[in-house]
Amino acid sequence: MPVCLSGMLSMEHLHLEHVLQTVCVLESVILRSFGPEGGQVLFTRDTGQAMLSRSGTRILTALQLEHPLARMVVECVLKHSTVTGDGAKTFILLLASLLRMIHTMACKEPNLSHTYNSREAAEAATARHLADKILAFSLEELDDLIVKGVGPHGYFLSWEDLTAQTQSPGHTNSHSVQKLLASFFHSRLGHTHCDFISDLTCELLAHCKFKNDLPSSSLQFVNDNFPALHTPVSGFPISSSRLIEGQVIHRDFATSCPQTDHQPIKAVVFTGYLQPELLSAGEVLELGCGEHGVEENSRKERNIMQFSAWAERSLECVIAKLQSLGVSVVLSAVKQSAAVLALASQAEMCVVECVSEDELSLFAQLSGATPVSDCLMIEPEHVAILTFCRPILLGAHRYVHVAFHDSEVMVTPCSLVICGAGEGQTDQYACAFQDAIRMLLSTWEPLSMTAPTASKRTLHTDKSSSLHTDNQIPNAPLLQQCVLEPGCVIPAGGTFEFLLNHVLLQHGRSCSVSDDTNMDIPAVCQLLANALFSIPRQIYSHSLRHFLQIQTRLLSFIQNNSHPFGLVYKQERNTIPTQDQGKSEFPLEEDKLSIHCCREADMPPKVFMSHLGLESVSCKYKLLLAVLQCASSLLHVDTVLHTCTASHAQSRRLANISWEGTEDEAED
Numbered sequence: 327m328p329v330c331l332s333g334m335l336s337m338e339h340l341h342l343e344h345v346l347q348t349v350c351v352l353e354s355v356i357l358r359s360f361g362p363e364g365g366q367v368l369f370t371r372d373t374g375q376a377m378l379s380r381s382g383t384r385i386l387t388a389l390q391l392e393h394p395l396a397r398m399v400v401e402c403v404l405k406h407s408t409v410t411g412d413g414a415k416t417f418i419l420l421l422a423s424l425l426r427m428i429h430t431m432a433c434k435e436p437n438l439s440h441t442y443n444s445r446e447a448a449e450a451a452t453a454r455h456l457a458d459k460i461l462a463f464s465l466e467e468l469d470d471l472i473v474k475g476v477g478p479h480g481y482f483l484s485w486e487d488l489t490a491q492t493q494s495p496g497h498t499n500s501h502s503v504q505k506l507l508a509s510f511f512h513s514r515l516g517h518t519h520c521d522f523i524s525d526l527t528c529e530l531l532a533h534c535k536f537k538n539d540l541p542s543s544s545l546q547f548v549n550d551n552f553p554a555l556h557t558p559v560s561g562f563p564i565s566s567s568r569l570i571e572g573q574v575i576h577r578d579f580a581t582s583c584p585q586t587d588h589q590p591i592k593a594v595v596f597t598g599y600l601q602p603e604l605l606s607a608g609e610v611l612e613l614g615c616g617e618h619g620v621e622e623n624s625r626k627e628r629n630i631m632q633f634s635a636w637a638e639r640s641l642e643c644v645i646a647k648l649q650s651l652g653v654s655v656v657l658s659a660v661k662q663s664a665a666v667l668a669l670a671s672q673a674e675m676c677v678v679e680c681v682s683e684d685e686l687s688l689f690a691q692l693s694g695a696t697p698v699s700d701c702l703m704i705e706p707e708h709v710a711i712l713t714f715c716r717p718i719l720l721g722a723h724r725y726v727h728v729a730f731h732d733s734e735v736m737v738t739p740c741s742l743v744i745c746g747a748g749e750g751q752t753d754q755y756a757c758a759f760q761d762a763i764r765m766l767l768s769t770w771e772p773l774s775m776t777a778p779t780a781s782k783r784t785l786h787t788d789k790s791s792s793l794h795t796d797n798q799i800p801n802a803p804l805l806q807q808c809v810l811e812p813g814c815v816i817p818a819g820g821t822f823e824f825l826l827n828h829v830l831l832q833h834g835r836s837c838s839v840s841d842d843t844n845m846d847i848p849a850v851c852q853l854l855a856n857a858l859f860s861i862p863r864q865i866y867s868h869s870l871r872h873f874l875q876i877q878t879r880l881l882s883f884i885q886n887n888s889h890p891f892g893l894v895y896k897q898e899r900n901t902i903p904t905q906d907q908g909k910s911e912f913p914l915e916e917d918k919l920s921i922h923c924c925r926e927a928d929m930p931p932k933v934f935m936s937h938l939g940l941e942s943v944s945c946k947y948k949l950l951l952a953v954l955q956c957a958s959s960l961l962h963v964d965t966v967l968h969t970c971t972a973s974h975a976q977s978r979r980l981a982n983i984s985w986e987g988t989e990d991e992a993e994d
Contacts, residue, residue, distance in 0.1 A: 417953055
């Protein structure tokens with residue numbers, strides 16, 4: 327029960343069961359939409375507004391959580407999803423499974439009540455010790471275990487395939503990036519439109535591909551500029567979404583649009599007002615002084631007329647300067663005065679007002695022109711060349727549509743139009759698009775460790791994206807070194823968890839035999855392996871037989887075949903076997919799943935797990951580390967302080983509360 331201090335502050339002591347119960351409540355909500363058989367969750371507000379979603383982040387953010395521990399968990403999930411764009415539902419399920427394993431193991435420990443005040447305190451201390459051990463083990467050895475047990479069975483995506491997809495649309499079903507995106511969108515938006523949205527995302531990335539640059543540059547460009555690169559349109563089906571050439575500026579013309587007559591258009595970006603600054607900072611305009619009313623009023627009128635004439639001449643000089651540079655389009659970050667609009671109309675110059683900072687930044691990147699803040703300092707480098715500037719009607723709104731004559735960033739600009747039946751659905755589609763870009767960005771970031779040794783294996787890709795291993799690294803430096811090349815993916819459907827579970831159990835057994843000094847590693851490996859195993863159990867919770875079949879086939883493949891999954895996937899994409907080649911040795915359910923465990927020369931045409939798609943190894947690794955860090959933080963919370971804000975006396979009473987322990991403990 328919370329204990330009240332002076333009526334203003336209450337303290338709630340947390341036990342291990344409280345932490346587990348809080349996470350399990352979140353788990354019960356997420357379970358409804360998890361896995362290939364998961365459905366959508368319907369939320370209703372007091373206003374009658376409804377929201378239907380399968381997205382883990384949207385479901386968690388829609389919950390009205392009162393307990394601070396639950397809000398802390400959701401905040402950890404959102405921070406992770408912001409970086410990787412994926413894994414919100416798996417985060418909660420894995421965290422709940424891990425806490426249950428820790429709780430069970432802590433309750434089995436011998437009674438340490440002679441050291442602690444109660445059994446609950448002893449269990450909490452044991453749980454914190456286990457969580458810290460798992461986190462320390464993962465930070466030191468998990469990356470190496472993934473390289474040895476998961477990496478050889480992965481496949482490295484080829485970024486150049488994005489261009490190939492646009493040239494040969496008939497082969498998009500076997501496209502590796504498309505399969506990765508299809509798996510992602512299937513878990514977010516369902517299977518109905520996931521292939522269409524995946525193809526549209528690949529097409530966007532192909533257009534925004536930087537010439538002679540890394541994939542991360544293109545992905546980072548799309549991620550940073552996504553608010554300006556897409557236009558939501560409500561009232562249309564998702565199948566109406568498309569790409570259009572150039573950039574859509576989400577404002578309308580304040581004056582008439584330019585008459586181009588197929589001639590290049592010159593535009594300039596203003597971050598301030600076209601009206602020159604009449605007074606410098608600190609100056610005061612004196613309109614007149616004196617004691618006699620008639621004389622003072624006459625002087626004021628004369629000063630005002632002179633002031634207005636000077637302002638008009640200054641503005642005319644600005645418009646004349648723009649005309650001399652051939653400028654016919656002015657993009658403004660602020661709303662201009664009526665005098666500016668009137669003079670611009672007379673000069674047949676169109677003005678677009680109140681353009682957002684994101685759109686102006688994207689315009690500057692694509693055009694190569696520098697925005698100008700001082701209207702008296704306009705130079706040719708501030709002028710952008712456009713092929714056209716015209717209005718465009720998208721849904722019920724009219725916007726400004728521009729296309730660029732030459733791009734300094736060597737990228738083909740295009741805008742993404744995202745359609746949805748309602749505003750809520752359109753917003754969900756837009757969030758799913760951006761999260762997919764973040765997932766790809768995390769996928770192409772190399773998985774690395776701090777101090778590799780010569781015994782660790784490093785994976786490389788050759789020019790054809792095939793996979794091979796080097797058992798030794800000559801003269802391996804003690805600096806940071808990549809252990810997985812960017813773009814490593816693995817078949818979805820729990821394959822990552824199955825493989826890592828297997829390698830963790832093997833590592834634990836080997837440590838228990840070879841090293842008697844550290845007895846915690848076998849227990850840590852067993853606990854983490856069991857927690858990981860809960861994910862495929864939930865994925866195949868609708869069919870226990872299917873779950874056991876997949877587990878058996880995967881273990882058989884690992885033990886009986888030296889060729890990794892990547893070779894099977896590569897062969898499926900590049901060659902077509904002859905009729906004499908054999909069929910799969912380990913077929914699973916018909917039209918469900920097929921793992922081809924055969925020699926490279928006998929590979930069948932269909933790839934294993936083709937219905938489940940692909941998922942990123944790097945995102946899985948980051949997810950696992952984030953869950954372990956969150957679990958350790960949760961179990962170190964001992965007391966929750968509930969503060970009130972009823973009166974000014976609260977701050978004084980809080981100041982009188984004395985903390986026991988050192989200053990460092992008080993800060994913690």
